Amino acid sequence: MLETKKIESHLNPTGSFDLADHPVPTGREEIWRFTPLKRLRGLHAEAEFAAPTSATEWNTPAGVRIEVVEGDEARALRGVSGLVPNTRFAARVLAEVPSTLLVDVPAEADVSEPIHVRVQGQDAGSAEAAHVVLRFGAHSRSVVVLDHSGHASLAQVVEVVAGDGAQVSVVSLQDWSDDAVHLTHHEASVGRDATYKHVAISFGGDVVRMDSNVHYAGPGGSAELLGLYFADEGQHIEHRLFADHNEPRTKSNVVYKGALQGQGAHTVWVGNVLIRQVAEGIETYEENRNLVLTDGCQADSVPNLEIETGEIEGAGHASATGRFDDEQLFYLRARGIAEAEARRLVVHGFFNDLIRKIGVASLEEKLMATVEDELSKNVLKDVTGDVTEVGV
Amino acid sequence: MSTLQITDLHVSVDTEDGPKQILKGVTLTIDDGETHAIMGPNGSGKSTLAYSIAGHPKYTVTGGSVTLDGEDVLAMSVDERARAGLFLAMQYPVEVPGVSVSNFLRTAKTAIDGEAPKLRHWVKDVNKALQDLNLDPSFGTRSVNEGFSGGEKKRHEIAQLELLDPKVAILDETDSGLDIDALKVVSDGVNRFRAKEGKGVLLITHYTRILRYITPDRVHVFVDGKIADQGGPELADQLEAEGYDKYLTKV
Ligand SMILES: Nc1ncnc2c1ncn2[C@@H]1O[C@H](COP(=O)(O)OP(=O)(O)O)[C@@H](O)[C@H]1O
Numbered sequence: 001m002l003e004t005k006k007i008e009s010h011l012n013p014t015g016s017f018d019l020a021d022h023p024v025p026t027g028r029e030e031i032w033r034f035t036p037l038k039r040l041r042g043l044h045a046e047a048e049f050a051a052p053t054s055a056t057e058w059n060t061p062a063g064v065r066i067e068v069v070e071g072d073e074a075r076a077l078r079g080v081s082g083l084v085p086n087t088r089f090a091a092r093v094l095a096e097v098p099s100t101l102l103v104d105v106p107a108e109a110d111v112s113e114p115i116h117v118r119v120q121g122q123d124a125g126s127a128e129a130a131h132v133v134l135r136f137g138a139h140s141r142s143v144v145v146l147d148h149s150g151h152a153s154l155a156q157v158v159e160v161v162a163g164d165g166a167q168v169s170v171v172s173l174q175d176w177s178d179d180a181v182h183l184t185h186h187e188a189s190v191g192r193d194a195t196y197k198h199v200a201i202s203f204g205g206d207v208v209r210m211d212s213n214v215h216y217a218g219p220g221g222s223a224e225l226l227g228l229y230f231a232d233e234g235q236h237i238e239h240r241l242f243a244d245h246n247e248p249r250t251k252s253n254v255v256y257k258g259a260l261q262g263q264g265a266h267t268v269w270v271g272n273v274l275i276r277q278v279a280e281g282i283e284t285y286e287e288n289r290n291l292v293l294t295d296g297c298q299a300d301s302v303p304n305l306e307i308e309t310g311e312i313e314g315a316g317h318a319s320a321t322g323r324f325d326d327e328q329l330f331y332l333r334a335r336g337i338a339e340a341e342a343r344r345l346v347v348h349g350f351f352n353d354l355i356r357k358i359g360v361a362s363l364e365e366k367l368m369a370t371v372e373d374e375l376s377k378n379v380l381k382d383v384t385g386d387v388t389e390v391g392v
Numbered sequence: 393m394s395t396l397q398i399t400d401l402h403v404s405v406d407t408e409d410g411p412k413q414i415l416k417g418v419t420l421t422i423d424d425g426e427t428h429a430i431m432g433p434n435g436s437g438k439s440t441l442a443y444s445i446a447g448h449p450k451y452t453v454t455g456g457s458v459t460l461d462g463e464d465v466l467a468m469s470v471d472e473r474a475r476a477g478l479f480l481a482m483q484y485p486v487e488v489p490g491v492s493v494s495n496f497l498r499t500a501k502t503a504i505d506g507e508a509p510k511l512r513h514w515v516k517d518v519n520k521a522l523q524d525l526n527l528d529p530s531f532g533t534r535s536v537n538e539g540f541s542g543g544e545k546k547r548h549e550i551a552q553l554e555l556l557d558p559k560v561a562i563l564d565e566t567d568s569g570l571d572i573d574a575l576k577v578v579s580d581g582v583n584r585f586r587a588k589e590g591k592g593v594l595l596i597t598h599y600t601r602i603l604r605y606i607t608p609d610r611v612h613v614f615v616d617g618k619i620a621d622q623g624g625p626e627l628a629d630q631l632e633a634e635g636y637d638k639y640l641t642k643v
Pocket residue numbers: 405406407412414432433434435436437438439440441450
């Protein structure tokens with residue numbers, strides 16, 4: 001029988017803005033047990049945040065305000081999404097950042113051109129904190145791409161407020177250099193009947209950990225949380241999702257796909273879904289698939305579904321980690337396609353569906369090319385010849 | 393010219409309790425331009441024969457030989473066999489998510505020919521092959537075998553046969569699960585292939601009905617990993633009337 005009374009939620013520990021409530025993690029905590037703390041350069045602990053060395057630039061479509069704000073306006077934005085920090089790094093970022101990058105899309109604005117924010121890290125030796133607020137007015141429609149590259153040790157909080165009926169896509173691209181460390185918390189508040197798409201794409205960096213959370217500010221909101229990651233030798237890439245169904249008739253759909261190659265490549269996916277007692281008639285589905293391309297990799301995949309109500313429309317999850325499917329390779333090779341080429345087709349196919357779901361045309365081609373680059377490092381080392389066009 | 397020669401083929405499959413012998417000495421030659429039917433009850437080893445010729449890694453050849461125009465097929469990798477001119481239409485075609493039919497077909501054609509097909513002709517050829525098999529042109533954008541109906545999968549196999557144009561085609565129960573219209577469409581496709589110069593066909597089937605549309609030169613009855621009987625097309629009629637019982641009781 002389903003538990004219908006209020007239960008203590010372990011997925012949803014009470015947060016706090018007070019740093020004193022956040023001791024330095026030891027690695028034994030549930031939410032830190034997969035993360036290699038020693039490689040975080042103290043971002044989770046006491047690292048001193050220096051003045052930012054990374055360069056940030058953006059385009060400003062008509063009608064949109066994008067600005068680095070300070071003082072009272074910045075202070076008022078801390079926690080604007082309803083975020084109450086549940087990690088020390090998020091609490092420190094909100095306590096210490098002097099300024100906030102604000103993207104403000106007015107109500108009913110229909111912004112067709114994607115807002116592209118480029119963060120170019122310059123110095124991995126200097127710890128940085130950043131606070132980004134993406135505020136989307138009611139019934140507005142827009143796409144924001146946060147594009148991270150270069151060298152950095154970055155602790156970051158991204159807050160998203162999607163107003164009632166807004167249609168919002170937020171894409172966060174982690175295409176760092178090999179020396180980068182990036183801890184980031186994305187918190188989204190999804191308004192009544194709003195549609196929120198969040199896409200996490202992580203390729204580069206020594207350690208990337210993203211907590212992507214969503215909660216609802218009214219009934220009828222819908223969240224699609226997509227992720228694509230590719231971990232190479234020695235890389236740690238961790239994605240933690242939390243869909244907090246705190247309103248009735250809300251939806252969440254989580255699909256994350258990753259590939260791993262090379263000694264010590266480690267990926268972590270933790271998908272937490274909480275269906276609160278008030279959240280009747282919700283639908284949730286989460287899926288994580290990992291493709292292990294070589295020996296010596298580890299993919300951890302942990303779906304968690306916590307239910308406080310019995311009145312659910314649908315709830316499901318799937319998690320699968322595997323190597324190449326021999327039957328698929330046989331089928332392709334039985335049509336004359338050489339083994340390495342067959343592997344390339346299968347990996348492209350694996351990511352293809354997801355890339356098409358992102359819905360940002362300018363990104364799709366770039367992502368396909370990035371997948372191709374990643375493949376050429378290992379699986380396809382000995383394949384020569386033209387890049388096969390993928391898709392239609 | 394194309395001759396597929398199978399001589400005293402012994403094959404085992406890896407199971408949890410170790411290797412299990414399935415083919416127990418199969419000898420069969422498909423001469424230039426011939427169509428041979430293999431008929432036999434479920435579990436007699438028909439698919440094992442087909443997969444072994446194509447080189448599926450699950451099967452181990454423990455004896456015998458297979459040659460195509462004198463070349464040692466068993467020494468070739470799976471894709472080399474296909475490039476040498478062998479084609480296997482599978483009983484259970486495999487889904488390849490995210491890989492579109494058109495990309496798959498073009499990649500296969502490029503691999504087989506050793507060069508990319510000329511775009512103008514290729515698009516026309518693909519559209520014609522799909523149309524001939526009663527497949528919608530939008531088929532090209534779908535992922536290979538994903539969400540296809542049973543009939544679509546089989547028709548897609550025959551569309552590949554027409555486009556890739558091998559020397560010898562092995563059709564593993566391509567007729568199973570087809571309604572009468574689809575059966576005719578598929579048979580027409582196979583007959584177009586046979587009409588070309590020197591093409592060999594090994595037609596594996598459980599039922600006789602496809603042999604009303606595709607007349608074989610030879611019929612082999614397959615029982616317990618061996619050929620139990622062989623004859624001309626009339627043998628199929630006899631099987632239709634009497635079934636496999638007389639061969640089974642002998643075992
Ligand atoms: N992977 C396998 N493991 C165990 N037995 C197998 C395996 N594959 C085939 N077999 C056995 O081999 C025999 C022949 O199978 P198959 O070649 O598929 O027959 P057919 O195609 O004539 O129905 C059957 O008894 C089947 O159970």
